[in-house]
Amino acid sequence: MDEYRVIESPAAFDDAVARLIGGEGPIAVDAERASGFRYSQRAYLIQMFRRGAGTFLFDPPQIPDFSALQDAIHGDEWVLHAASQDLACLREVGLDPERIFDTELAARLLGMPRVGLGSVVEELLDIKLAKEHSASDWSTRPLPQSWLKYAALDVELLVDVRDRLAERLVETGKVEIAAQEFEAVLHREAKPPAAEPWRRLSGIHAFRSPRNLAVARELWLARDALATELDTAPGRLVPDASLLAAAKAMPSTRRALADLREFNGRASRSELDRWWNAIERGLTTTDLPAVRVPSDAPPPPRAWAARHPEADARLRLARAAIVEVAEQYDMPVENLLTPDHLRRVAWSPPAEATAEAIRAELTALGARPWQIEATSQTIADAFVEASQSVQDATTSPS
Template sequence: MTERHVIESRDEYLDAVRTIAAGSGPIAVDAERASGYRYSQRAYLIQLYRRGAGLFLFDPPAIGRFDELNEAIAPAEWVLHAASQDLACLREVGLDPVRIFDTELAARLLGFPRVGLGTVVEELLGIHLAKEHSAADWSTRPLPTTWLEYAALDVELLVDVRDKLADMLDEGGKRTIAAEEFEATLARQPKLQRQDPWRRLSGLNTVRGARNLAIARELWLERDAFARESDIAPGRLVPDSSLVAAVRAEPRSRAALAAVREFKGRASRSELPRWWAAIERGLTTDDLPPIRGTSGETMPPARSWAERNPDADARLKAARTSIAAISEDLAIPIENLLTPELLRRVAWNPPEPVTAETIGDALESLSARPWQIEATAQAIASAFVESSQLASEAPKPES
C-alpha cells in the first residue's frame, strides 16, 4: 500500500498549488467531514487530483484558507461526486468552483440503479472500492493509513469516471441536461433554518402538553448551545431519546432528574446542572409554545387533498401518471425529472388559463430548469385539462 502524505504546512501547501496549476485537465476534488462526531460541518481532509500533477491530501484545520489554490484552479472544471454535500465545507475555506461535473448526478441522469461512488467506479472501471471509512471521525489526528488510502482512491479514479460518464451523456443526448443540473447545483442556496428547529427532536410526538413542550425546547436549545461551544455532535452529548425521557419523567428536582435511568449520554451526568437549569426554565417560562409548530407551509400534505381540495388531488394524480411515463421514456428518475414538491405546488395552485406556456412559466418561477420545463410542461398541462374535463362530466350527486 502506498504511503499517503498529508500536507499540513503553508509552505508545502503553496508548493502544491504551483504543481497543481501546472497540471492539465479537470480537477477531482473531495472532502471528508466528521458528521455525527462534530457539531460543525467543516472539512477535516480535502483530497485533490489532477493529471500531470498527481494526488494531494490537505489538512484544512492546519492550513486555514485555500485562496491561492482557488485562484489557481478556479477556471478549470472541478469533478465531484455528490457535489451538493461538499460545496458548503469547500466554500468555507475559500474553494469555490465556477464549473463542475457531478459524477453522482450524471449517473442519476443516465439511469444508473445505484449511484454511490463505489458502485459507479466498479460499473465503469471494473475496480472495487472499499467504502468502510465513509462514516469515520475525520477529525482524528493523526489519520490512520487505511483511511488516507480510502480518501485518496475517492479522487484518483474520479477523472476517469468523469470521462466515461461524459461520453455516455453525449451518446444519450443528455449533455445539455447535465450541464443545466450542474449549474443549478452550484447556484443552489443553503436551506433556511426552520423557525422552530427544536421540533426536529426525535420522539417529540410522544410529549404531551405545552408545558412539557417548553421543557423539551429548553433542553434542546441548551444541548445545541453546548454542542456548538464544544464542537461535538449534539447526539453524542445526550441522545434525543434521553432528552425526551427526561421530559416525560417530569422530574421536580435535580436529584429526580439524575434518577431517570433513561437519561443517558456522555454528558448526561457530568453536565447535570446544565440540564436541570434548562428544565427549570421550561417549568417557569410564560412563553409556552403552540402544540403544533408553524412551518410557514400553506399547502397541506398531499394525502389530505382528496378531502380538502378534490380538484387539486385529481390534477396531481393525473400529472403524476404523465410524469412517470416521461421518466421511464427518458430513463431519468422522477425526482430528477421534476421534484415532487414542484409538481404539488403547480397542482395545488395552477395558472389560469392552463396551457403548456403558463405551466412552463409557473415551473420557471419555482426554479425548474429549462430542460425540465421542456420535458414536462405540455404533459402537465394536458393532464390538468383532462382531469378538469372529467370532473365537469362526472354526474352530480342528487341533493
C-alpha cells in the same frame, strides 16, 4: 504500497499549488468531514487529483489561507461526487469552483441503478472501492495510512469516471440536461437557518402540549450550547430520544430527572444541573411555543382527497403522467421534476391550466429549462383531465 502524506506546511502547500497548475484536464475534488462526531460541518481533509500532477491531501485546520489554490484553479472544471454535500465546507475555507461535473448527478440522469461512488466506479471501471472509512472521525490526528489511502482513491479514479459518464451523456443526448443540472447545483442558494431549529428533534411532532414543547425546546437549546462549546455532535452528548423522554415525563425534581431511565447518554449525568435548569425554564416560561407552525407548503398529499378533491385528482393524474415521461428519459422521476414543485402547482394551479401558465409556475419555483420543456404540457394535460373527471363525478346521477 505508496505512503500518502498530508499537506500541512506552507512549503508543501506551495509545492502542491505549483504541481496542480502544471497538471492538465479537470481536477477531482473531495472533502471529508466528521459528521456524527463534531458539531461543525467543516472539512478535516480535502483531496485533489489532476492528471500530470498527482494526488494531494490537504489538512484544512493547518492551512490558514487557501487563496493561492483558489486563484490557481477556480476557473478549471472541478469533478465532485454529490457536489451539494461538499460545496459548503469547501467554500468555508475559500475554495469555490466556477464549473463542476457532478458524477453522482450524472449517474442519476443516465438512469444508473446505483449512484454511490463505489457502485459507479465498479460499473464503469470494474474496480471495487472499499468504503470502510466513510463514517470515520476525520478530525482524528494523525490520520492513519489506511484512511489516507481510502481518501486518495476517492479522487484518483474520479476523472476516469467523469470521462466515462461524459461519453454516455453524449450517447444519450443528455449533455445539455447535465450542464443545466450542474449549474443549478453550483448556484443553489443555501437554505436559511430554521427559525426554530429545535423542532427538528426526531419525534417531536407527536407532542400536543405547548408546555411539553417548551421543555423540549429548552433541553435542545441547552444541548446545542454545550455541543457548540465542545465541538461535539449533539446526539453524542444526549440522544434526541432522551430529550423527548424528559420533555414527556416533565420531572418535577432534579432527583426525578436523574432517576429517569430513558434519559441517558454520555453527558446525561455529568451535566445533570444543565439539563435540570433547562427543564425548570421550560416548566416556568410564559413564552410557550405554538403546537402547529404556519407553513406555505401544501399539506401532506394523503390529506388531499378529503380536503381538496380536485387538487388530489390533479396530483394523481399528473404524477402518473410524469412517471411515464421519466421512463422515457430513463431517469428517476425526482430528477425529471422536483416532487415539491409538482405538489405546489397541483395544490395551487394557475387560473387557466395551459402549458404556458404551467411553464411560468415552474419557472418561478426554480425548475430548470429542460425540466419545464419536458413536463409543462404533460402537467397541463393532466390538470385538464383531472378537472373534467371531478366535474363528471359531481354531475353524474348517483
